Every structure is written in C-alpha cells, then in structure tokens.
Amino acid sequence: xxxxxxxxxxxINGKRKDVKTIVPELLESGADPVEMLEQALIPAMSVxxxxxxxxxxxxxxxxxxxRAMKEAMKIIEPILIEAGVKPEFKALIGTVEGDxxxxxxxxxxxxxxxxxxxxxxxxxxxxxxxxxxAIEEHSPHLVGLSALLTTTMPAxxxxxxxxxxxxxxxxxxxxxxxxxxxxxAREIGADGYASDAASxxxxxxxxxxx
Amino acid sequence: MxxxxxxxxxxxxxxxxxxxxxxxxxxxxxxxRPLKTRYGLNIGGGTIYxxxxxxxPNMDIKPATLPEVYRHYRQIAEETLKRAAELEVPGxxxxxxxxxxxxxxxxxxxEVVKILLDGIEKANSAYGLKAALRxxxxxxxxxxxxxxxxxxxxxxxxxxxxxxxxxxxAELLSIESVGGKELHDDALVNGDLRxxxxxxxxxxxxxxxxxxxxxxGIAGRHGVHAAGDTACGFGNTAMVLAERRMIPKVFASVxxxxxxxxxxVAYECGAVGPGKDCGxxxxxxxxxxxxxxxxxxxxxxxxxxxxxxxxxxxTADLWSNESVQNIKLLGAMAPVCYMEQLAYDCxxxxxxAKDGPxxxxxxxxxxxxxxxxxxxxxxILAPENCISLAQAIVxxxxxxAAGISVARKAIGILRESHQQGRLRxxxxxxxxxxxxxxxxxxxxxxxDEFIDEMMEEVDLEKFTPQDYDLPVPAGAQVHHSHSEGSxxxxxxxxxx
Ligand code: B1M
Numbered sequence: 001x002x003x004x005x006x007x008x009x010x011x012i013n014g015k016r017k018d019v020k021t022i023v024p025e026l027l028e029s030g031a032d033p034v035e036m037l038e039q040a041l042i043p044a045m046s047v048x049x050x051x052x053x054x055x056x057x058x059x060x061x062x063x064x065x066x067r068a069m070k071e072a073m074k075i076i077e078p079i080l081i082e083a084g085v086k087p088e089f090k091a092l093i094g095t096v097e098g099d100x101x102x103x104x105x106x107x108x109x110x111x112x113x114x115x116x117x118x119x120x121x122x123x124x125x126x127x128x129x130x131x132x133x134a135i136e137e138h139s140p141h142l143v144g145l146s147a148l149l150t151t152t153m154p155a156x157x158x159x160x161x162x163x164x165x166x167x168x169x170x171x172x173x174x175x176x177x178x179x180x181x182x183x184x185a186r187e188i189g190a191d192g193y194a195s196d197a198a199s200x201x202x203x204x205x206x207x208x209x210x
Numbered sequence: 211m212x213x214x215x216x217x218x219x220x221x222x223x224x225x226x227x228x229x230x231x232x233x234x235x236x237x238x239x240x241x242x243r244p245l246k247t248r249y250g251l252n253i254g255g256g257t258i259y260x261x262x263x264x265x266x267p268n269m270d271i272k273p274a275t276l277p278e279v280y281r282h283y284r285q286i287a288e289e290t291l292k293r294a295a296e297l298e299v300p301g302x303x304x305x306x307x308x309x310x311x312x313x314x315x316x317x318x319x320x321e322v323v324k325i326l327l328d329g330i331e332k333a334n335s336a337y338g339l340k341a342a343l344r345x346x347x348x349x350x351x352x353x354x355x356x357x358x359x360x361x362x363x364x365x366x367x368x369x370x371x372x373x374x375x376x377x378x379x380a381e382l383l384s385i386e387s388v389g390g391k392e393l394h395d396d397a398l399v400n401g402d403l404r405x406x407x408x409x410x411x412x413x414x415x416x417x418x419x420x421x422x423x424x425x426x427g428i429a430g431r432h433g434v435h436a437a438g439d440t441a442c443g444f445g446n447t448a449m450v451l452a453e454r455r456m457i458p459k460v461f462a463s464v465x466x467x468x469x470x471x472x473x474x475v476a477y478e479c480g481a482v483g484p485g486k487d488c489g490x491x492x493x494x495x496x497x498x499x500x501x502x503x504x505x506x507x508x509x510x511x512x513x514x515x516x517x518x519x520x521x522x523x524x525t526a527d528l529w530s531n532e533s534v535q536n537i538k539l540l541g542a543m544a545p546v547c548y549m550e551q552l553a554y555d556c557x558x559x560x561x562x563a564k565d566g567p568x569x570x571x572x573x574x575x576x577x578x579x580x581x582x583x584x585x586x587x588x589x590i591l592a593p594e595n596c597i598s599l600a601q602a603i604v605x606x607x608x609x610x611a612a613g614i615s616v617a618r619k620a621i622g623i624l625r626e627s628h629q630q631g632r633l634r635x636x637x638x639x640x641x642x643x644x645x646x647x648x649x650x651x652x653x654x655x656x657x658d659e660f661i662d663e664m665m666e667e668v669d670l671e672k673f674t675p676q677d678y679d680l681p682v683p684a685g686a687q688v689h690h691s692h693s694e695g696s697x698x699x700x701x702x703x704x705x706x
Contacts, residue, residue, distance in 0.1 A: 060401030150268040
C-alpha cells in the first residue's frame with residue numbers, strides 16, 4: 001500500500017496518532033500537500049460520509065475521522081497557504097436569528113470541511129446583518145443557513161433578502177433544517193436546499209456549479 | 211433554602227429511599243404524593259387526566275402580529291376546553307409552553323397566560339370543567355454565548371414571566387432548563403459518556419439548584435406549585451439523534467438514565483410535580499419522590515417521534531401531546547383533535563383502573579411489553595427497570611456518584627436483557643456497552659478529582675465556570691465577551 005493510501009486509511013479509521021506520523025513522513029519524502037489533500041484526505045472523508053449516509057457508522061465515529069483529517073490539515077495547511085493554494089470553495093454557515101439549534105448545522109459544517117471547503121462557522125442566532133457583514137469580510141462562494149423552528153423560517157427569508165439587497169448576487173445560498181423544504185427555498189430565493197448533512201456536500205457542489 | 215454540601219463540597223442527594231419500591235405500584239394515575247389544584251383536579255390521586263400542549267402555526271411574533279397571536283390562543287382555549295367538556299373528561303391541564311419571544315418580552319407571555327386562564331374560568335362556569343394551567347417559560351439564557359446563567363436580561367425576563375404568571379393564577383410552574391447543555395451537545399455527538407456525566411451531574415445539578423430555588427420561591431410567594439423540569443435538551447436530544455441513527459440507541463438509553471439525576475434536583479429544591487411531559491426520565495423520579503408526573507408518547511408524534519409510544523403511559527399521571535400547531539385538520543383545529551385523542555386514551559386507562567387493579571395491571575403490561583423488547587430506550591423505562599435505576603440513584607450520597615451508579619445499572623440492564631433475548635440490540639450497538647463500561651471504570655473516585663480533570667479538558671470558551679461554582683484552572687485564561695448570537699459549533703474538534 002502506498003503512503004497516501006496509508007494516510008487515507010488512517011483518516012477513515014480515525015487514527016489521529018498515525019496521521020501525525022504519516023503526514024510528516026510524506027512531506028519528508030517530497031509528497032505534494034495538494035495531492036495529499038485531494039488523493040487521501042478528501043477521498044477518506046468521502047468514504048466516511050458514504051458510510052454515514054448508509055447508516056454503517058454513527059456520528060461519533062464520523063467525527064473521529066473528521067478530527068484525524070483536522071490533524072493532517074494542521075500540518076499541511078500552512079504549507080498550502082504559503083504556496084498560494086486556496087481551498088476550492090469558501091463557505092459561511094450559521095443558524096438564523098432567533099434560533100439556537102445547531103447540532104444539524106454543525107454536522108453540515110463538518111461535512112463541508114471534510115469535502116475540503118474552507119468553512120467559517122458564524123454560530124447560532126445570527127442576524128441577517130451579521131450574515132451580510134460576514135460575506136463582506138470573507139467573500140465566500142457559498143452561504144449556508146439553518147433553521148429548526150417554524151417561527152424562525154421568516155428570518156431565513158429576511159436573511160436571503162438582506163444578502164441580495166446588499167448586492168451579493170453571486171454568492172450561493174443553501175438552506176436546510178427540519179421544517180425547511182425545497183419549495184420554501186425556491187419561495188425565498190435561496191439557490192438550494194439539502195435535507196440532511198450527508199447530502200449537503202452534493203447539494204452545495206451542484207449549486208456552485210450552476 | 212440552600213441544600214447542604216458534603217465536606218468535600220459535593221452536592222448531597224436529598225432522597226435516600228424510594229417512595230415507590232414495588233414495580234407493581236408504579237402505575238398510571240396514582241402517586242403517593244398527589245397534588246390538588248384550585249378547580250379540584252387531584253393529580254396522581256387515582257385518575258389520569260389529559261395535558262394539552264399547543265403552539266402557533268408558522269408565523270412571526272412581532273408587534274404587528276400580536277393580535278393574531280392572541281387570537282390563536284383564545285381560539286385554542288375556547289375550542290379545546292369545549293371539546294374536553296363534551297367528552298366529559300374528569301379534568302384537564304393546559305400547558306402554555308412559551309415561544310422564545312414570549313419569555314424575552316414577558317408582557318407577551320403574560321397576556322397569553324391571562325387569555326388561557328380566562329378560557330379556563332369560562333369553561334368552568336359554562337360546563338363545570340375542572341382545568342388548570344401550567345406555564346413553562348423558555349430558558350433563553352443561552353441566547354448569549356457563553357450563556358449568562360445567573361444574571362442578565364434573559365434571566366431577569368424569565369423570572370419576571372414566572373412571577374407574573376404565578377400572580378395571575380398559573381398554577382403549575384415548569385421549565386425545560388438548559389444548564390450544562392453548553393458541553394452536552396458535543397458530548398452526545400462525540401458519544402462521550404464522561405462529558406455527559408460532567409454536563410448532567412456536575413454542571414446540570416449546580417444550575418438546577420440555583421434555578422429551582424428561585425422557582426420554588428416564586429411559587430411559594432403566590433400559593434402555586436413549582437411543578438418540575440425535564441432533561442429535554444439532553445435526553446430528548448439524544449433520543450432524536452438515536453432515532454435518526456446518528457448515535458447508538460444504547461448510548462441514548464444510558465444518557466436518559468443519567469439525566470434523571472439532574473431532573474431530580476428540582477424536587478430536592480421543593481418542586482412537587484407534576485413533572486414536565488417531555489421528561490421521559492419521569493417514571494424514575496416518580497419512584498424516588500412519589501410526586502405525580504406528566505408523560506407523553508404516541509400522542510406526541512405531532513411534535514417528535516419516539517420509541518416509547520405506549521410504554522410512556524404506563525406510569526403517567528397526566529397524559530400529554532408535547533406540542534401541536536394551531537392548524538386546521540380535517541376533524542377540527544389540530545389542538546382540538548389532540549384533546550380528543552388524549553381524552554380517549556385517558557378514558558380507556560381510567561376505565562381499566564376503575565375495573566380494578568388487575569385490569570389496570572393488564573393494560574400496563576400491554577403498554578410496556580408492546581414497546582420494551584423493541585428498543586433499549588423503551589426497555590430502560592419499563593417500571594421494574596425504573597425502580598432499579600431509581601434505587602441506583604438513591605443508594606449514593608452525591609449526584610456525581612449517583613450518575614455513575616445509574617449509568618452502570620442501565621448498562622447492566624441492557625446487557626442482561628440482550629443476553630436473555632428480551633431485547634434486540636443491533637450488532638453495531640452492542641460494542642458500545644463495553645465502551646461505556648470502560649469509560650465508567652476510568653471515572654475518578656471523587657467528584658473533586660473529576661472536576662479537576664475535566665476543567666483541564668473542556669472548552670472554557672463555551673461556559674462560565676463561576677456560574678456553576680466551578681474553579682477556573684490555574685493558568686487558564688477565560689475572556690468571555692458574552693456575545694448575543696455567535697458561538698461556532700465545534701463538532702470536529704472535541705478533546706477526546
Ligand atoms: C446550510 O444547509 C443546511 C443543510 C441541511 C441542514 C441544515 C443546513 N441544517 C440542518 N440541516 C439538515 O441536516 C442536519 C443533519 O442531517 C439535520 O439537522 P436537524 O437539526 O434537523 O437534525 C439534527 C442532527 C438532530 N435534531 C436536532 O438536533 C433537533 C431535535 C429537536 C428535538 C430539538 C432540540 C434537540 C432542541 N431544542 Co427544539 N428541538 C426540536 C427538535 C425536534 C425535531 N423533530 O427536529 C424542535 C425543532 N424544537 C422545538 C422547540 C419548540 C424548541 N426547541 C428549543 C430548544 C431546544 C434545545 C436547546 C433543547 C435542543 C437544541 C440543541 C441544539 N444545540 O441544537 C426551544 C427554542 C430555542 C431556540 N430559540 O432555538 C423551543 C422553543 C422549546 C422551548 N419551549 O424552549 C420544536 C419546534 C416547533 C416549531 N414551532 O417550530 C421542535 C420541532 C421540537 C418539538 N417537537 O416541539 C437536517 O435538518
């Protein structure tokens with residue numbers, strides 16, 4: 001098995017210690033950090049995501065892998081930044097104003113990170129103005145809005161309106177949360193909807209490609 | 211009133227014995243310490259009553275929509291109480307669980323309380339219906355991150371709504387409190403039992419004491435009842451995550467058992483029941499305290515799914531539907547439909563009880579056995595298991611030790627039932643029993659040691675140790691800005 005395969009396996013199995021030894025060894029042997037990301041880390045998390053989607057593993061097991069990937073990223077990220085390599089997509093995510101539910105939103109953020117997105121998590125109870133401010137600060141390709149309360153769904157509409165009203169027409173908006181539907185996404189002018197964390201990566205890629 | 215601490219500063223358990231130690235006595239409609247209300251409900255006195263809970267349809271709550279908000283609640287009170295009277299229910303409790311803006315702006319919550327009390331009074335004079343109101347303000351303290359647990363505008367507004375609702379005549383005061391949840395969500399998604407124990411039995415217990423001493427004080431001042439709390443944000447979050455196959459059901463079952471230690475503190479501080487409907491740990495608390503409890507099961511599918519649809523009714527004193535929106539269904543408005551469902555469920559249970567203890571026991575057996583073998587979360591709440599879990603709790607003298615002891619007991623019950631073929635545990639889950647047991651084996655002897663260890667591990671940005679009477683570790687820098695509206699989640703960066 002190649003060292004890249006070893007790294008992939010270590011991430012899939014959530015072996016943080018192994019990751020910590022394999023990554024420096026790979027770097028020492030001249031491996032390209034971009035290759036490590038694209039051929040080991042992201043594919044590993046995609047295997048993990050698939051297993052989770054198929055109910056083969058639980059969230060705690062998925063998060064062990066996510067932490068293993070994070071361990072690798074801690075080492076290679078500075079090198080990537082120095083070389084001017086940017087993640088494919090930058091995303092903001094937050095739970096809308098008035099809403100404190102964040103377990104689902106956090107899972108979506110984890111999945112996006114696993115897919116190699118650079119994710120800025122704005123937390124919960126995020127006002128429309130705070131979303132706009134963060135867009136101006138971070139210039140993301142994608143903004144994710146989460147709402148779990150029927151009473152905070154209007155805040156999603158307000159947020160989309162504020163984002164568009166501030167002239168950010170290019171940034172894609174993906175929404176989700178238990179009471180949210182594709183129909184609602186269309187109605188409020190969001191670009192897309194994902195029903196769960198496992199499909200949030202594909203849904204994001206789809207709208208980013210459109 | 212402050213409850214005592216041990217010399218080691220551990221919080222002492224108030225209950226050393228069980229109020230109900232015989233599983234055949236842990237039955238619906240009857241509790242050793244029943245509670246009478248103004249209009250003559252005798253909760254736990256032999257009859258099970260419906261407890262209806264309702265909420266608004268999808269809508270904004272803002273000044274312009276307030277007339278519509280109030281119209282909904284007026285309609286709910288009028289129509290549901292009329293249906294209750296038509297069905298000749300022996301009595302009913304309405305629960306007003308506020309939506310966050312109604313506690314943030316207590317004048318809104320109070321107006322709804324008055325509308326519902328008015329509806330109750332009118333139904334009493336029109337139909338002679340016996341009814342009472344439970345008021346459940348939101349615990350909005352976590353709107354600030356990290357939460358301000360003992361001061362600030364959310365704390366003040368919550369107390370104001372409790373105080374004014376009680377003064378207006380809301381007879382039962384409850385809350386779904388959140389103390390300890392700052393670390394618990396991560397503990398759940400990481401499957402980390404040690405962190406669960408810290409959140410529930412160290413942080414949760416401390417916050418419950420602080421909070422419930424206030425609620426009991428308010429109830430006392432106005433001659434109403436401090437009813438009880440629920441570990442909803444803990445045990446039910448675990449249950450929903452398990453239902454979606456995100457965490458193992460056996461793990462959620464153990465979390466449920468441990469959550470009883472936290473909810474118990476309300477009663478240690480002077481709450482008298484009925485415990486809040488979504489506290490599925492309530493049968494354990496009924497066994498310990500003897501106070502009546504509200505429960506919810508199949509009739510709360512309108513709000514969330516659960517694996518205990520029938521079993522939950524076996525030990526209930528009030529039978530609830532958790533929450534339903536005021537929307538039109540084919541039969542009637544949804545709360546009216548749910549009033550009817552609850553009324554018929556209670557009618558059946560009361561009839562069985564009227565026919566004698568054997569008939570009641572038979573109905574309970576069916577309720578329990580139709581659920582218990584299919585899901586560990588149901589099995590753990592079967593009456594005989596609740597008694598064992600309750601015993602494990604009261605056998606210890608600190609909440610910390612009780613948490614470990616009840617977790618161990620829960621694992622033991624699950625393992626044994628699985629081995630004996632009385633419970634189906636999926637293969638993927640079975641290994642978690644060993645994993646959890648190993649974690650318990652590694653728990654330190656004393657709570658102080660545990661606190662010292664955990665305070666080195668936990669994310670101090672997520673909560674304010676002083677709000678939990680917890681020591682800040684030497685050298686740790688805690689710069690809290692207590693911002694409203696930002697707290698990035700960190701599922702992927704837990705410390706274990
Ligand atoms: C950006 O793109 C995307 C894409 C996909 C996205 C996405 C974004 N966001 C989510 N997704 C999707 O992917 C995720 C992963 O697969 C999924 O996320 P979910 O969040 O759906 O799934 C999670 C993995 C697991 N699910 C959850 O975590 C939510 C479960 C339930 C039980 C729930 C929980 C746990 C909680 N709650 Co609350 N809570 C309920 C929920 C019941 C339910 N049926 O959903 C619900 C949503 N809560 C409700 C209520 C009423 C409340 N809650 C409240 C509080 C809480 C807790 C704090 C106790 C806890 C939250 C813990 C936390 N940190 O998030 C209060 C409100 C607080 C607030 N201001 O937000 C309070 C008002 C209760 C009260 N009286 O205090 C109800 C809403 C009713 C309504 N009218 O809308 C509710 C349906 C429960 C009920 N049956 O009554 C997908 O939706």
